[in-house]
Amino acid sequence: MAVPGKKASKQFSSSRASLASDEDHQIYCQPCDEEGTRLPAHGYCTDCKEHLCKTCFTAHKKHRLSKHHKLLDATSMPKVLQQPSTSIHTGLSDDLTTPCCKHSQEIIKFYCNDHKNLLCSVCVTLEHQPTSCKVDYIPDISGYIIDSKEYQIILKALNTTFDHYQQMVEDAKEMTGKSNRSLKDALEDIKKFRKEINQRLDELERQVVHVVKVTEQENNSNITSVETSCEEVTKSLKRSSEKIKQLNTSTQANTLFMELKIAEKMMEDVEKTALHLSTYDVKEHNFQANKTILTKLITERSLGTLTQKTLNKECQPIQIKTRQSSNEGKICVKTSKDKYRCCITGMTLLTPDLLIITDCNNNAVKMVDTSSQSVSDQLQLDDEPWDITTVTSTELAVTLPDKQTIQFISISSNKLKKRHTVKVDGKCYGISCYQGKLVVSFNNPAKLQILDMNGTILSTIDGKNIFKHPLSITSNRSSIYVSDWAMKTVTKLNWQGDVVGSYRGMSYPTRMSLSDDGNIFVCDWERNVIEEISEDCSTGKVVLENLNNPYTVCWCGETKKLYYSCRSLNEKIDNFLYINEMS
Incomplete structure (x- = not known):
């Protein structure tokens, strides 16, 4: 025992598996x-x-x-x-046979009312102890559930959701079919357009071919006329020469005299004929192509635009989640080298601890250490800088509008140093860099240019009917965003230069910064607010208000901090960077 x-x-x-029978x-x-x-x-x-x-x-x-x-x-x-x-x-009750998803050897037999979870005994012991959770044994609480109101509500919700998803499938099939049919129609339109181009080129070719054939016929007619005239003259000259020789041999002086005089007169006429034939105009021809057509075909980016229209039923604009902000303070960026009030017109984030700003009043580019909240280095330029962008982890590009130049700056050992410059063909203001390409905005005339790092123009986007004063630019893989204070817009373009979105809810938009979720923070200088605009530019929401003429903004996704500066003409305001933590 x-x-x-x-x-x-x-x-x-x-x-012990066998049951005992002895009392x-x-x-x-x-x-x-x-x-x-x-x-x-x-x-x-x-x-x-x-x-x-x-x-x-x-x-x-x-x-x-x-x-x-x-x-x-x-x-x-x-x-x-x-x-x-x-x-x-x-x-266990007969119907309690469902294994726990966490503990496969245990059966679900409890329910946590606080966490709305089905539990096994191990779950209760480890994670939902009765001292902290209201846990019930399922057989104790399940008696009311048959044909209950909860049963009816959940069953109805399941059926409604089922119908909703079934309808979603049908709608998706319908819209996909419509989209595919529209693509097929678009391909037919492309072929039709190409046929029209070919027909026009054929027509232009026929015109030139007709001119060639007419000129060739004229040449052939002229040469026939020359050959006939020359043949008649040579026959007359030959007959006269033979007759003169014969008369001279036969010593027929009188007749020879007359024949010589006749030949002399004939020579005068022949000379006139020769003079006339010598003026026969014969030209050599060369074909000079209409290079306007060729240039247009080369410079055009596409045969046409494949426009899109959303087919989503009850399509709603992208909503911006509500952000909570808290003021974390400010950083003074006025230094002993500065002669004037600071005017921060550009800002870019190098690392979470390093901001690079342009101060146009003091012709300076400044490195701001956000950890120590001080200016750690300052580089003086020959002219007023306007905007700045990060090119690589150690290189920056700054626009100098009055010099029509882009100044490249390197960073080594936390020091700023001037490198090479690139000349551009106008007053350059906004600048943004993405994967080795610079996007630059110009005024008078308003336009955008996409450049490589050597300043070679890759493409030009004409601002006619789109911009008046494109002030600031930011870009990512698929889009270019441009703020225009005169048009009161923030415009979204693709990299081919097509407008794909526009936000018009602002009074005086200035600088912008992309957030980590694709939205755009924009300063509205006149309304004293900073707005967050959705990625598709369909909606906007004020995230900071009651500011003092905010002008430049920069977002740090890693620390969830929003930096901004003001342009109020008040030294006590403009000499600082302001910090807000967003959540």
Whole structure:
């Protein structure tokens, strides 16, 4: 016989699967027995269908999940095991058979009202203890659920959601079919357009070919006329020469005299004919192509534009999530080298701890250490800088409008140093760099240019009917954003120069900065606010208000901080960078 509290032997454990029938046979606590500890049974739970030792019996009456169970003491409990204690389904209702997704050997039999989770006993023990969660035993609370209001509501919601997704599939099929048909129509239009171009080129070719053929016919007619005239003259000359020779041989002096005079007169006429024939105009021809057509074909970026119109039903504009902001303070950027009030017109983030700003009043580019909240270096330029962009982790590009120049600046050992310059063909203001390409804005005339790092113009975007004064530019992989204070717009273009979006809810938009979720922060200088505009420029929302003429803004995605400067003509305001933490 085993000693209570000692580990059961494997031989005994393997033999206990058979149910005992002898009333005098010792019954042990089944929960403890499963853990390998043999303790005599002190009672029995009719709900769990388990024999319990004195400790488990007492705990069973106190535990929130089992205190309502019906317990039998030692005199009333069954004197034989009711089922093998090794079963993982001990004490479960017949329909509680769903395994726990976290603990595959356990069955779900509890529900946490606070976390709305279905639980097994291990989940309750480890994560949802009754002292912190309201946990119920499912058989205790499930009696009302048949044909209940909750049953009706959830069933209706399931059916509604099912119908909604079925409709989504049908709508998607319908819209995709319509889109594919529109693409097929577009291809037919492209072929038709190409045919029209070919027909026009054929017509222009026929015109030139006609001129060539007419000229060739004239040449052939003229040469025939010359050949005929020359043949008649040569025959007359030959007859006269032979007759003169004959008369001279036959010593017919009178006739020879007359024939010589006739020949002399004929020579005068022949000379006139020769003079006339010598004026025959013969030209060599060369074809000079109409290079306007060729240039137009070369400079055009596409055969046409494939315009798009959304087919989404009940399409809603992209909504901007609500942001909470808290003022973190300000950084003074006025230095001993400065003669005038600061005027920060450009700002770019090099690292979360380093901001590079342009101060046009003091002809300076400044490095601002946001950790120490001070200007760590300052580079003086020959002229007023306007905007600035990060080219690489160690290189910047700054626009100098009055010099019509882009100044490149390097950074080494936290020091700013002037490098080479690139000349541009106008007053350059806004600048942005993405993957080795510079986008630059110009006024008078308003336009954008995309340049390589050597200043070679890759393409030009005419600002006619789009811009008047494109002040600031920012760009990413797919888009270019331009703010225009005269048009009161923020315009979105693709890299081919096509306008794909426009936001018109501002009074005087100035500098911009892209956020990490694709939205755009924009200073509205006149309204004293900073707005966040959605990626597609369809909606906007004020995130900071009651400012002092905000002019330049820069977003740090890593620290969730928004830096901005003001242009209020007040030295106590303009000499600082302001910091707001956004969440």
